[in-house]
Amino acid sequence: MTDSLLEVRDLHVRFNTPRGVVRANNGINLGMNTGESLGIMGESGCGKTVLILSLMRLQQPGVIVGGSIWFDGREVTRLTQKEMQTVRGKGIALIPQNHSTALNPAYTVGEQLGETLGRRQGKTGLWQTLRAGTPGAGTRDYENLRHVLSGLGFNDESVLRRLLASYPHELSGGMGQRVLIAMALLLEPKLVIADEPTTALDRATRAETLELLGRLSADTTLMVVSHEVETLVCICNRVAVMYGGRVVESGVTGRVFSDPHHPYTRILLQSQHLIRGKPVSSAAVALDMVNFPPGCPFHPFCPEAVPACSREEPPETVFDSGSVACHLYNGSGTCSK
Amino acid sequence: MKFARLFRRNPLIFSGSALITFFIFAAIFSPWLAPHDPWQYQQAFLEPSPGHLLGTNDVGQDIFSELLVAGRVSLGVGFSAALMAAVTGVAIGILAGFRRGMLDEVLMGATDVVLVIPTLPLVVLISVYLGPSLPGISLLIGLIMWPSIARVIRSRVLSLRQAGFVESARALGAGDWWIMSRHVLPNVLPLVLAKFVLTLAGAMLIEASISFLGLGNPSAKSWGMMLHYAFTRGGFIREMWWWYLPPGLAIAMVIFALNLINLGFEEKSDPRLKKVLE
Numbered sequence: 001m002t003d004s005l006l007e008v009r010d011l012h013v014r015f016n017t018p019r020g021v022v023r024a025n026n027g028i029n030l031g032m033n034t035g036e037s038l039g040i041m042g043e044s045g046c047g048k049t050v051l052i053l054s055l056m057r058l059q060q061p062g063v064i065v066g067g068s069i070w071f072d073g074r075e076v077t078r079l080t081q082k083e084m085q086t087v088r089g090k091g092i093a094l095i096p097q098n099h100s101t102a103l104n105p106a107y108t109v110g111e112q113l114g115e116t117l118g119r120r121q122g123k124t125g126l127w128q129t130l131r132a133g134t135p136g137a138g139t140r141d142y143e144n145l146r147h148v149l150s151g152l153g154f155n156d157e158s159v160l161r162r163l164l165a166s167y168p169h170e171l172s173g174g175m176g177q178r179v180l181i182a183m184a185l186l187l188e189p190k191l192v193i194a195d196e197p198t199t200a201l202d203r204a205t206r207a208e209t210l211e212l213l214g215r216l217s218a219d220t221t222l223m224v225v226s227h228e229v230e231t232l233v234c235i236c237n238r239v240a241v242m243y244g245g246r247v248v249e250s251g252v253t254g255r256v257f258s259d260p261h262h263p264y265t266r267i268l269l270q271s272q273h274l275i276r277g278k279p280v281s282s283a284a285v286a287l288d289m290v291n292f293p294p295g296c297p298f299h300p301f302c303p304e305a306v307p308a309c310s311r312e313e314p315p316e317t318v319f320d321s322g323s324v325a326c327h328l329y330n331g332s333g334t335c336s337k
Numbered sequence: 338m339k340f341a342r343l344f345r346r347n348p349l350i351f352s353g354s355a356l357i358t359f360f361i362f363a364a365i366f367s368p369w370l371a372p373h374d375p376w377q378y379q380q381a382f383l384e385p386s387p388g389h390l391l392g393t394n395d396v397g398q399d400i401f402s403e404l405l406v407a408g409r410v411s412l413g414v415g416f417s418a419a420l421m422a423a424v425t426g427v428a429i430g431i432l433a434g435f436r437r438g439m440l441d442e443v444l445m446g447a448t449d450v451v452l453v454i455p456t457l458p459l460v461v462l463i464s465v466y467l468g469p470s471l472p473g474i475s476l477l478i479g480l481i482m483w484p485s486i487a488r489v490i491r492s493r494v495l496s497l498r499q500a501g502f503v504e505s506a507r508a509l510g511a512g513d514w515w516i517m518s519r520h521v522l523p524n525v526l527p528l529v530l531a532k533f534v535l536t537l538a539g540a541m542l543i544e545a546s547i548s549f550l551g552l553g554n555p556s557a558k559s560w561g562m563m564l565h566y567a568f569t570r571g572g573f574i575r576e577m578w579w580w581y582l583p584p585g586l587a588i589a590m591v592i593f594a595l596n597l598i599n600l601g602f603e604e605k606s607d608p609r610l611k612k613v614l615e
Binding site: 058087096103104107132 | 504505508512
């Protein structure tokens, strides 16, 4: 664990809503080493997005009520907002899920990428910010841009120029997604987080983007959040499955998909027809986040529940390269049934 | 041909700006365009003639020359007041809408207070105390007119601050000031432009009103001031239409032009309006 980049310990995030307290993250444990690629999987509302936003302290109006996040030797939950601005972008960069809203309609792609480059060089004064434009051909900034963009498939000089001069609404889905990836990479972050990178894309561009992210994961530390199992299989060497604001199972991708330990993981994989078994409709396992059940959050829907499941929260059992939080497993990592 | 194309693209904005450009040019080049010195005393109460296109007033000043020169003060006061109102309104609107919380409450509270004060009586009252100085009047009008701009900008910023690009800028490490100046400001500019035009019309009307009431600067000619003299020195009673009609028409035309531009902007932002207009 010498090159541990990210270490999340017992993270609790809550939202105070008129309907009651929503416990979006409920004791999350997660670790990532430099160079690794981790996939976070789970259905909508399981707390995936809140988790990644919390890593950057952008989870407002949610409140981090407990736990710690160590990133690159710093305790993120204790940093001031000013210090957070150096973590965001240069430390952790987010690739947003939808390019049509994540780019400012008032600027060309070149101007926005130029702004990001300026940010890397610390040009954050008001005047410098307002003036940030497309880097001119031949400058060092332009070479930087070309280097990153050619890695994303914009090899041709004329295509590149056209891309830089176009406005966000002129981009196709795949191009927009690549611009967002470029924007994150330009900051040379230690950790790149992709939030649902393929949901907004059609099938053809999805395959393209998956291939791109797969290549990317070879030389960057990448965290991918998705509810599509397929996406994660292509990209990640480790996955964590979330349910009810907890990591219920984690491990090497191959092991989790071929031999899922937690009943929820099995149901999730069945629902996407990736393993044999009757698919369960997702409505049947949707959790009410306000009236949180005691014990294991999954026990009301679990086909294998035992009496202990509704009484106490299952401890997280850690074994060689993963963990599982379920009463059915004992310390040795084998099923007690 | 280029003009024709511009006109076809948006006749409202085109004709409005053509009209306002005409008045601005006339005001800027008035010293060279005016046939007489508007301050020079000649024979009083002359009727329109080739020598004096619009006749002369009670002290024998050429009314046509007066009309040209007076445009400088009317437009100048209007523009500087509207500019001040726009800058203040945008700054306060963005700050309140983006930062929210206590700052928003305080700023919007202040905005509402200024908004509910009846404009004209307040301006009359204060201008009596300030005395008749042109910068004073512009400043006063500017300070009265920013709240409506601030309100409109704030409501737009409220939706912009939730926009995806604001969140992604934040996720890449941008601070509040950065986002406000770089990402929020350019997206409210079209709105500011439309609002500026309306404010300009309002500011010119207020200036004309207080000048007409005799609270303007008597040593500076403005259209309102001309109306004031035409009224107090018997222009209306003697039915000297060439004295009181031209300044009134000039004010009406400029405000008409500004409203045309504003209508054009609105039509552009909401194409459904076009059907109503046709």
